[in-house]
Amino acid sequence: MKKLLVVLSLFVFSAGAWAEEVMVNSKDAKIRSGPGTSYAILWKPNLYTPLEVLAKHQDWYAVRDLEKDVGWVNSGSVSKGRGAIVSEKVIDVHESGDANSRVVYQAPKNYTFKITEDKEGWAKVVDADGESGWIQKKGVWTGVGAVEEKKQAKGAKKEKKDGKKPKKSAKEQKHGEQKKSE
Numbered sequence: 001m002k003k004l005l006v007v008l009s010l011f012v013f014s015a016g017a018w019a020e021e022v023m024v025n026s027k028d029a030k031i032r033s034g035p036g037t038s039y040a041i042l043w044k045p046n047l048y049t050p051l052e053v054l055a056k057h058q059d060w061y062a063v064r065d066l067e068k069d070v071g072w073v074n075s076g077s078v079s080k081g082r083g084a085i086v087s088e089k090v091i092d093v094h095e096s097g098d099a100n101s102r103v104v105y106q107a108p109k110n111y112t113f114k115i116t117e118d119k120e121g122w123a124k125v126v127d128a129d130g131e132s133g134w135i136q137k138k139g140v141w142t143g144v145g146a147v148e149e150k151k152q153a154k155g156a157k158k159e160k161k162d163g164k165k166p167k168k169s170a171k172e173q174k175h176g177e178q179k180k181s182e
Helices: 002-012 146-159
Strands: 020-024 041-043 050-057 060-064 070-074 083-086 090-094 103-108 112-119 122-126 132-136
Touching (some): 050 083, 103 132, 112 132
Antiparallel strands (some): 020 050, 050 060, 060 070, 083 112, 090 103, 112 122, 122 132
């Protein structure tokens, strides 16, 4: 087993030739240090957290998150749907996929969503409480390919600095809890 972990570790840290994205579909999901329930729990991701799949061993995926932390998750705790996690300080959740539409609420860093539709730089989303709206994709990480999207977003942000301070979040829920060890 130790030999298998070493080989998989080498693959995990190499270029993501096999990379795909999944999202957490269970409130009880756990990211572990190895592929099995006997391994230590590294953290508990929020519902709809996007993860990049790096390798697979039986019913377990080796995954990487927004912060590039790596661990293992049981395949029953994730699905092929698309999730998104807020990568900026705060983003606006709009009534429609238009920057001029009404802001329904604001989501803080690490807030997670399930993506239900895409539209030219926008995503229709639903959160863990069932609230839906539209977000600009440049403010979130979605897994595979998201590193390049984030670089492009940062470049656009530098070009359009307006000096406005972000508004405080209208939601009091804490979807962005720090990762915990158990």
